[in-house]
Each structure stands twice: as structure tokens, then as C-alpha cells.
Amino acid sequence: xxxxxxxxxxxxWLFIILMMIGFYIVVARGNYIKKIVGLNVFQASxxxxxxxxGKVEGGTAPIFPIDMNIDPQVIYSNPLPxxxxxxxxxxxxxxxxxxxxxxxxxxxEYGTIEEDDILEIDSAAQVSENRKxxxxxxxxx
Amino acid sequence: xxxxxxxxxxxxxxVTALAILRMRHLFxxxxxxxxxxxxxxxxxxxxxxxxxxxxxxxxxxxxxxVLLLGTMALTARNEKMPRSFSPVPLLVVVAxxxxxIYGTLDMASFGSALSPAQTHVAAQYLERTPTDMGIPNxxxxxxxxxxxxxxxxxxxxxxxxxxxxxSLIGGLGRRRYKKEEAQE
Numbered sequence: 001x002x003x004x005x006x007x008x009x010x011x012x013w014l015f016i017i018l019m020m021i022g023f024y025i026v027v028a029r030g031n032y033i034k035k036i037v038g039l040n041v042f043q044a045s046x047x048x049x050x051x052x053x054g055k056v057e058g059g060t061a062p063i064f065p066i067d068m069n070i071d072p073q074v075i076y077s078n079p080l081p082x083x084x085x086x087x088x089x090x091x092x093x094x095x096x097x098x099x100x101x102x103x104x105x106x107x108x109e110y111g112t113i114e115e116d117d118i119l120e121i122d123s124a125a126q127v128s129e130n131r132k133x134x135x136x137x138x139x140x141x
Numbered sequence: 142x143x144x145x146x147x148x149x150x151x152x153x154x155x156v157t158a159l160a161i162l163r164m165r166h167l168f169x170x171x172x173x174x175x176x177x178x179x180x181x182x183x184x185x186x187x188x189x190x191x192x193x194x195x196x197x198x199x200x201x202x203x204x205x206x207v208l209l210l211g212t213m214a215l216t217a218r219n220e221k222m223p224r225s226f227s228p229v230p231l232l233v234v235v236a237x238x239x240x241x242i243y244g245t246l247d248m249a250s251f252g253s254a255l256s257p258a259q260t261h262v263a264a265q266y267l268e269r270t271p272t273d274m275g276i277p278n279x280x281x282x283x284x285x286x287x288x289x290x291x292x293x294x295x296x297x298x299x300x301x302x303x304x305x306x307x308s309l310i311g312g313l314g315r316r317r318y319k320k321e322e323a324q325e
Contacts, residue, residue: 008250028230031220057252064277077189094302101309
């Protein structure tokens with residue numbers, strides 16, 4: 001563990017810390033909209049982690065001069081992670097919108113978007129159903 | 142200098158993420174998620190990914206925020222106070238983070254030109270794009286031509302999501318109207 005190693009890997013660790021904050025928002029908060037925001041934070045951190053893998057020291061963006069006179073001395077960063085993450089961002093918004101549509105439906109059915117309340121409503125419904133079924137089966141269920 | 146910019150942006154990102162965690166007001170949470178996306182876009186610029194920065198600013202900060210605001214308007218404005226603090230999520234998160242950091246120890250250091258990601262096909266794309274495509278932007282060339290089928294798959298995913306969203310909330314106004322009628 002020398003200084004060079006720490007400086008070379010610090011970027012990855014910083015993005016992992018950000019990822020974990022997003023992860024914590026997803027698992028520890030009960031509000032569904034907040035969960036989706038947490039998922040977005042997590043996702044964006046993964047994107048940054050990926051892009052940082054493609055970075056080359058002293059490199060520049062992978063765009064050639066417009067007259068296409070390419071100087072062989074210029075180093076370009078790796079374009080492949082950029083392409084993958086471009087796709088991932090668009091797909092991420094598609095999945096986010098699907099999640100948000102589910103939240104709207106949940107709110108319509110349950111009248112709340114808090115996980116605790118929804119679990120309570122569900123278990124109360126289960127208990128009353130058991131009682132009803134139990135009575136029809138002679139109190140055995 | 143680059144390290145300083147990266148660290149500053151990272152510090153701002155962490156503060157934003159922690160503020161999202163602490164806030165109970167959902168409007169503030171949504172606005173902060175927009176801020177988070179824009180800071181991400183800035184970091185992408187320093188990491189040489191200008192196309193990604195563009196997309197993140199337009200799609201991440203723009204469309205996502207609008208979608209979140211719309212959902213908020215249809216559902217709730219505030220988050221309920223949590224009943225009790227549980228240490229389990231914190232433990233899970235710390236353990237996952239530790240494992241991930243352990244995983245990075247084998248990786249090539251940041252910006253190394255000899256890392257496996259750099260020495261594989263990336264150089265080929267950079268070399269061939271001027272003769273194959275004749276367009277300056279390598280990312281565009283890879284996205285729409287070399288890996289065109291990936292982009293087609295992406296379009297299919299977006300289409301599926303659109304169909305899903307429409308079938309989930311398509312009849313929202315109609316259902317509400319019916320409910321009101323039934324109550325009357």
C-alpha cells in the first residue's frame with residue numbers, strides 16, 4: 001500500500017462510496033419515490049465508475065479534428081465505455097419511468113406510497129380473509 | 142489539477158446524495174436528484190466522456206426530473222417519518238462496499254494506458270473509424286454503426302417500457318371519473 005497505489009485507486013473507491021449511499025437510500029427508506037431516486041444515484045455512480053475505467057492519463061475526448069488530420073501524438077480516451085454508458089443512461093430512464101408508473105398505480109390502489117403502510121394494509125387484509133375463510137370452514141383455517 | 146477538480150466534484154456529489162438521504166420533503170429530493178445528475182455530467186466532462194455528459198444532462202437531469210415531478214404530483218409530497226432506526230441496512234451496505242473495494246484492488250490504476258480495457262479492441266475502433274466511417278466522433282461511429290444492433294436492442298427496451306407505462310397508467314383519468322361517479 002504505497003501512495004501511488006492509493007492515488008491510482010482512489011477514484012474507484014470514491015465512486016463505490018457514492019454507490020453505497022445510493023444503495024442505503026434504496027434499502028433503508030420506505031418512501032417509494034425516494035427509493036427510485038436512490039436507485040438513480042446508485043446507477044449514476046456505476047456509470048461514473050465505468051467511464052473512469054475508460055480514461056487514459058493525458059488523453060482527450062475521442063473526437064477527431066473536423067478536417068480529419070489526425071495527429072498521431074494525441075492520445076484519445078477509450079470510446080467503448082462511453083458507448084455502453086450512453087445506452088445504459090437511456091435504458092435507465094426507461095426503467096425509472098416504468099417504476100414510477102408502478103408507484104402511481106400503487107398509490108391508486110392503496111392510497112399511500114410508504115412501504116410500512118402498504119405492508120400493514122396487506123397483512124390486515126390477509127387476517128380478515130383468514131377469518132372469513134375460517135368461519136366458512138368451521139373455524140379450522 | 143485534474144485530481145483537485147475530481148475531488149471537488151466528488152465532494153459535492155456526496156453532499157448532494159447525503160442531502161437526498163436526509164430530506165423528508167419530496168420536492169427537495171427530486172430537485173437534488175437533478176443537481177446530482179448535473180454534477181455527474183460535469184464529472185463526465187473531466188473524464189473525457191463529452192457525449193455521455195450531454196446525455197446525462199439532457200436525459201438524467203431533464204427527463205428524469207420531469208418524470209419524478211409528475212409522479213410526485215400524482216402521489217405524495219412528503220415522506221413519512223421512519224418508525225425506528227434499524228442497523229441491518231447499514232451493515233448490508235458497509236459489507237457490500239467493503240467487498241466491492243476489495244474487488245478493485247486487482248484493477249489497473251486510474252488512467253493507466255496499459256489496463257486491459259485499453260489494450261483490447263478500443264485501439265482498433267480509434268484506428269478504423271476515420272477510414273471506415275470518415276466521421277470525427279468515434280463514439281457516434283461505434284454507437285450507430287459498429288454496435289448498431291446494441292442500439293436497436295436499446296430501442297426495443299425503450300419501446301417495451303413505453304408500452305408498460307401506458308398499460309399501467311393508461312386509463313388513470315377514466316378510472317378516477319368512474320370512482321367519483323360510483324361515490325355519487
